[in-house]
Amino acid sequence: MNPDETLYFANPGEEGKFNPDYYFHWADFDNEPIKNWKDISDTLLSIPMAHQLIGYYTIPDSTDNVLKVMRSYQYFAANEISDRVAQMNWQGKDARGGYVWHTTGSGKTMTSFKSAQLIASSGDADKVVFLIDRIELGTQSLGEFKGFADNEDDVQGTESTRVLITKLKSDLSSDTLIVTSIQKMSNIKEDGAKQSDIDTIQSKRIVFIVDEAHLLDKEMLEEVRFLLNFKMDAESPMTLILVGQSELWDKLQLQAYAAIRQRIDLQCKLPHLDRSQVGEYIQRHLAYAGADHDIFTDSAVDEIFKFSSGTARLINKVCTHCLLYGAQNGKRIIDDHMVKLVIQGELT
Structure with missing residues (x-):
């Protein structure tokens, strides 16, 4: 190794032997690799950066029993999203959202989960709700999120609209992270929820994260946008994050999606x-x-x-x-x- 080709490793390999398969380049906010050792020491190894990376940006993935350190682009995306939520004026009249996009296997789901976990643990939102379009995707996502969580009970599913209402109303910390379907969320009023229930839900600071958003058609995306206007008046205590593949970016550029695009305040592309x-x-x-x-x-x-x-x-x-x-x-x-x-x- 030379001073201008600095690498880091997230896992030394079995029995303490250094395995080159686990060597990585750290990169900056624009995903430009940082190779000089001094620049690495001033950024990745600086305090509190090094402490934050290990303390907040690792994920114990139970699917393969590996403690995973987020890559640089995942770190910056999750950090930017959670910081933006922390800065939100929840009493404002123009709640806005953002989106994360890239292809399959780039780490979008893990990035969105870590963003949700950071938001929930910071207390900057009362609820973080993962919205899924199809039941089978919801089951798959619930399993993935439970695998990423420190404790499976930290992520709650919803068997019915009634269960969803109960968890949205709840003040229990265990009901902060919720996985449900767009259909269940849309049916809250249609399924006869009491006005007192709706008032309780509307009073909470809610962040919606829509996974696999590139699969949604215009009608369903409009349904999701409607969630930002849940209060039925000029104020909205909710914000929306869309997560999807590259097609999501192309779709949002079309004139037909202008109303949705205008609500976007932040965009993160996983390179x-x-x-x-x-x-x-x-x-x-x-x-x-x-x-x-x-x-x-x-x-x-x-x-x-x-x-x-x-x-x-x-x-x-x-x-x-x-x-x-x-x-x-x-x-x-x-x-x-x-x-x-x-x-x-x-x-x-």
Whole structure:
């Protein structure tokens, strides 16, 4: 290692051996890598930054029993979102929202969960509600969020609209983080909620986070926007965060979505991986799967990066196809020639 190629590691590997698969570059707010050791010491290793990263920006993921340290772009997105909520004037007449977008596998769900956890623990909102469009996605998201939480009971599901109303009214700290459907939220009045219940809910500071928002059609997005006007008057004690893939950005630029776009105050884009990050990404997945040697050559990674432009979903796709091709042909090493064959023959 030299002074201008500084790396950090989130996990030294088994039995204390330093595993290169867990080396990373830290980056700044604009996702520009910070490589000089002095700049690293002034930022990542400074106090209170280092304490905050370990104390607030790690996630004990029970799905694989690994304590995960957020990447730099996740840290800055979650920090910016929670800070913006902390600065909100909840009595104002123009509550606004924001959105986080990027492709599958870039860490949007983990970023939105950590944002919610920070908001809830700070007391800057009374409720953080994850809104999901479909029941099966709601079940999946509830499982993911419970896996990320320090305690499964920190994240509450809702079996019915009545249960949702009860949890929204509740002052218990265990009912702060809620996962429910857009349909249940929209049905609160239609399902005969008492005016006193609605008044209690309306008095609370609520942050809505809509996961997989790129899947919502215009009608459903309008339904979500309506939630910002829940009080039915000029004031709204609620704010909205949309989380989705890149299509969300494209959709919000259309004139048909202008009313929604005008309510956006903050946008966070989780960036594409650069060439070195693509190599690290592939190595980590292979190491986790139990590979005991490098399978993709550097030239193969170059071709994968060229094809995917650093998009996690496409990296996964081309690597899976290449591994299947290699297994079928008895190859232990995947080179650039094989990657090109797979891309041309199966992916284009």
